[in-house]
Amino acid sequence: MAGTDRRVRRTRRALQQALVSLVIERGYERTTVQEVLDRADVGRTTFYAHFRDKDALFASCFDDLAEELRTELAAMQPGLPPADPVRPIGVVFGHAHRHREVYRAICRRPQANPALAFLHRQVADLLREHLSDAGARMPVDVMAEYHAGALLALLIWWVTNDFPYGPDEIARLCQTMMAPAVMAGLRDGGPHGLA
Amino acid sequence: MAGTDRRVRRTRRALQQALVSLVIERGYERTTVQEVLDRADVGRTTFYAHFRDKDALFASCFDDLAEELRTELAAMQPGLPPADPVRPIGVVFGHAHRHREVYRAICRRPQANPALAFLHRQVADLLREHLSDAGARMPVDVMAEYHAGALLALLIWWVTNDFPYGPDEIARLCQTMMAPAVMAGLRDGGPHGLA
DNA sequence: CGATGACAGAACACCGTGTTCGGCAAGGAA
């Protein structure tokens, strides 16, 4: 793939850049193949000679980056020297920051799921109110988004895995993880512990 | 909306149930309006007389439930008596469990975003290995999904909000929240704290 | 300097969407 025809590389890069810029502008769903073709100045036939469809092109935009991130993360597998605890997290955020444009495009692709979006917003708002009320020592938005995302992810996992625990049980597990992190984010121990 | 024609209610419910069952079977994207029409035994014209498109129908499936959840959550706003800390979480999981079928359909709607899915899987796997290595006292899958979801949510928020903090800063914030929760999930304090 | 194959352009069939129309029948009120 590296030593291919120069024309091929030119075409692929043109298509990828066109898609990324268009997605940033109008979002993924609202971007049509024809628009990508026009902006990249590439023929329709050529496009389908390279990619099965729009999804494949979109995925290819992240392929190199994925490989890069994968190796960076693999460098800190367990068993290796007790590396800096922050590093795995830092790697991800650093990677995103280095490749801002692509990540912008990735995140412009909406959740496409109004129900989950609603749930997320609902939980995040509730947390935001609770937290700003309780006096947090770190940005309230950050805390709210973080914990709402955690709750939603666990919920989705729980549902798609066919409810492997009872509702009370999974709620207790969730609470066990959320509570200490929330406490750590408040000025003092937190008066009436929320979660 | 409640005291409308009996035919209207019949039609709407038929369409909603048809969509939910089809989504559970083949997923949202792979379900076509015509299939919904066939299963609900409803005419094409009738469908568009009730809903603008497939998305609107899907949203309507969650409307009543959303209202229900909203009121349940509103009952525990801050300022009210220091309610049981676990309740807000329990409400969400309980709600999902009570309306299993709809939630199943909701969660069948794929992330539609291979890049984010990749990131999530990557982070979750890394966490899983770290955790099972360190000896966790709660289900490793639960912990991995939970923290991966939190990280991803924060990442998405950070990107879509145009990187309001530097990469190191946001990583530090993330670490501050993740560390205590992970520690709490390990048997002992955790030898070489990861995160 | 060839031979290869990447590319353009236009035409095409296909599928899913959302709209239009005339006619039918089920619902609610008198």
Added chain:
DNA sequence: TTCCTTGCCGAACACGGTGTTCTGTCATCG
């Protein structure tokens, strides 16, 4: 019951985006 309102049906249609096919041209690499 009668009447009339209104939801519903079915078929047909235009539209837009997708992915394919064919023919000819030109850049690239050996």
